[in-house]
Amino acid sequence: xNQYSPDIPDDEKWKLLxxxxxxxxxxxxxxxxxxxxxxxxxxxxxxxxxxxxxxxRDGIEYESxxxxxxxxxxxxxxxSPEPNDAIDAYVRGHDDCDAKARxxxxxxxxxxxxxxxxxxxxxxxxxxxxxxxxxxxSWIHAETILSRARLGEMHEHVPKEIDTGHWxxx
Numbered sequence: 001x002n003q004y005s006p007d008i009p010d011d012e013k014w015k016l017l018x019x020x021x022x023x024x025x026x027x028x029x030x031x032x033x034x035x036x037x038x039x040x041x042x043x044x045x046x047x048x049x050x051x052x053x054x055x056x057r058d059g060i061e062y063e064s065x066x067x068x069x070x071x072x073x074x075x076x077x078x079x080s081p082e083p084n085d086a087i088d089a090y091v092r093g094h095d096d097c098d099a100k101a102r103x104x105x106x107x108x109x110x111x112x113x114x115x116x117x118x119x120x121x122x123x124x125x126x127x128x129x130x131x132x133x134x135x136x137x138s139w140i141h142a143e144t145i146l147s148r149a150r151l152g153e154m155h156e157h158v159p160k161e162i163d164t165g166h167w168x169x170x
Contacts, residue, residue, distance in 0.1 A: 004077070004078055004079045004080055005078060006071035006072045006073065006078045006079075008072075008077065008078055010121075010124070010125055010126040013072070013074065013077055013078070013126060014119055014126055016074075016076065016077040017074060017077055017098060017102075017117060017129070018116065018117055019076075020074075020075065020076040020077065020081070020085075020102065021102055021105040021106055021109060021115070021116070021117060022109065023076065023081070023086070024085070024086035024102055024103075024105070024106035024109075025086075025105075025106040025107075025109035025110040026110075027084075027086035027087060027106070029084075029086065029087045030086050030087060030103075030106045030107060030110050031110045033055070033087075033107060033110075034052075034106075034107045034108075034110035034111045035110075035111075037051045037052055037055070037107060037111070038111050045113070045135055046135070046151070048108075048111060048113075049108070049113075049133055049135070049140065049142070049151055050151050052103075052104050052107040052108060052111075052142075053104060053142045053144065053149075053151050055090075055103065055104075055107065056100045056101070056103040056104040056107070056131075056142075056144045057100065057104075057143075057144045057145070057146075057147070057149065057170045058147070058170055059090055059093075059103075060089050060090055060092075060093060060094060060095050060099065060100050060103065061093060061094040061170065062094070062095075062096065062097070062100065062145045062169040062170055063094040063095060063096065064096050065095075065096045074098060074099075075088070086102075086103075086106055089102075089103060090103060097128050097129045097130070097144065097145050098117070098129040100144035100145060101117050101118070101129045101130050101131040101142070101144050102117070103144075104131040104133075104142050104144055105117055105131050105133075108131075108133045113133050113134065113135070114133070114134035115131060115132065115133040115134070116131070116132055116139075117129050117130070117131055117132075118130045118131055118132045118141065120155075128145075128155070130142060130143045130144060130145075130155065131144060140152050141153065141154055143155050143158060144170075145169055145170060146158045146167045146168070146169065146170065147167075147168040147169065147170035148161075148167070148168065149170075155167075
């Protein structure tokens with residue numbers, strides 16, 4: 001039996017977080033969303049990736065777990081999973097970076113593409129989670145929390161807002 005805790009070490013959290021995307025991709029609602037995106041893309045992979053990114057980036061407003069729950073909340077990692085965890089952030093309309101990236105990865109996996117979470121580590125601490133999808137042997141970055149991020153842009157290359165000089169979170 002798993003021992004779930006919000007105090008899980010970052011390296012263990014990262015390992016488990018990568019695994020939950022696979023189970024997310026098997027959720028019937030994720031499969032149906034992925035199928036609809038594939039139809040809308042007219043079976044063009046890059047268009048599918050852009051639609052999946054838009055859904056994860058713009059369909060879930062960024063809000064930190066600390067603000068929402070007072071601690072890190074990752075289904076299947078810091079707490080036991082529930083049947084609708086794969087779609088919960090989208091239904092709720094707000095969540096943090098790992099939930100947004102998980103949705104993108106799950107949609108891509110459900111469509112048959114290789115996809116994975118992408119970590120940003122600073123001094124051994126997991127600071128941020130984004131996503132990547134493989135296409136023609138290359139990994140394409142998907143930054144899911146910056147509103148101006150385009151498919152393939154790393155966070156440091158996303159333009160900041162002219163009036164504030166800061167990134168606008170989606």
